[in-house]
Amino acid sequence: MHHYEVNFDGLVGPTHNYAGLSYGNVASLSNAKSTSNPKAAAKQGLAKMKALHDMGMVQGVLAPQERPDVTTLRRLGFSGSDAEVLTQAAQQAPAIYHAVCSASSMWTANAATVSPGADTVDGKVHFTPANLTNKFHRSLEPQTSGRILQAMFNNSRYFEHHLHLPDNEHFGDEGAANHTRLCRNYGHAGVEIFTYGRSAFNPNIPAPQRYPARQTLEASQAIARLHGLSDENTVFIQQNPAVIDQGVFHNDVIAVGNQNVFFYHEDAFLDKESKFAEIQRKFGDDPIHFIEVSSSEVTVEEAVQTYLFNTQLITLQDGTMAIIAPTECQEHPRVSAYLAELVTRDTPIRQVHYFDVKQSMRNGGGPACLRLRVALNDTELAAVNPAVMMSDELFARLNQWVDKHYRDELSIADLQDPQLLSESRTALDELTQILKLGSVYPFQR
Ligand SMILES: N=C(N)NCCC[C@H](NC(=O)CCC(=O)O)C(=O)O
Incomplete structure (x- = not known):
């Protein structure tokens, strides 16, 4: 039995814009x-997906949402x-209007939290869409995210879909952006680290x-309960409030982990200290590579500018790892020197690959924001809707x-063009046929 970490990247929607939301x-x-x-x-997003596919990774596509969101209006x-x-x-109400036009569902690291079957009590892969309550424009995503995920992972024998948490700031949940899984290999029970x-x-x-x-914290705890995780493979750790105040709005802007590496x-x-000791103890005897970047190497401000940690850390077919970084890291002398070393x-980690995802970066979304990771075995992978899997043809x-x-x-002025709605719906209607998703959008129902 083979095990894979599959990346499902968000396809950028036709209304992608910069509204400062x-x-x-x-x-x-x-x-x-x-x-x-x-x-x-x-196209920048598709080029990244194709490049990872060409590196031998299993890569999927997650469809964007219907915008402008007339139902909400x-x-x-x-x-x-x-x-x-x-x-x-x-x-x-221009502010409301701009919010319902946002293509923010492209950042699929915020679409859901996913726990692989190796970690869950019933052996199924569990999905909980993130409620994204903190930002109005993002709080419009969970229902359709849930429907799209169900259309992709449509087999109750292997996949368990939960409703998003109550839509309230008390249970503010941003999905996999605050969730890291370390494991010996993808098929072994891992340590699921929830950052709040x-x-x-x-x-x-x-x-x-x-x-x-x-x-x-309470949202993270609820997800761990819903997914049937045991205390022995779960760690809750608090993000330093001082870095949130410097622009680290999700933990994946300041940390990334894969298998036995935590960067x-x-x-x-x-x-x-105590949380890392707990992570190591729950991980088991094999030592984790804790790669700590000090402020003298890269400051928090530089990390926020370049998204050094919003990189994807992927395991290649030969078992070594590569970093998938935005070109902003390459263009920054200290950060590129750090990565070269x-x-x-x-x-x-043996390789760094740089990608131009500047259109997304200008809204605070790097390579890691653009993908949702789902660890699957052969049987589970075979149960995924094949039409969403990347190939030369797709x-x-x-x-x-x-x-x-x-x-x-x-x-921003163009967003008022009423044509945008019909353009967007025509595109998405065709997309649901390409990706064989069925009627996932409100305008199709
Ligand atoms: N770090 C992760 N995983 N995701 C990045 C999300 C960026 C997104 N930007 C936006 O929603 C900006 C939209 C605008 O301003 O038009 C957000 O802040 O939620």
């Missing part, structure tokens, strides 16, 4: 109101035809002062689809 996310705010290029964004009291709903909202930013019910634990902590900044966590050390087909339907320029 994410307070606490430095890139989102500093690029607010600039003009985006949805076509380039989608109707819930908020806008009425009439779809075109009237959009016009009224754009004129009367604050507690909803215990005012005595520290919390950030400036920017919001999006993930609560993180020295300031990432609170209570590091890192691959010469005595750790499994890559060509999706590039043609993007060329046909996407704009190469979208300003």
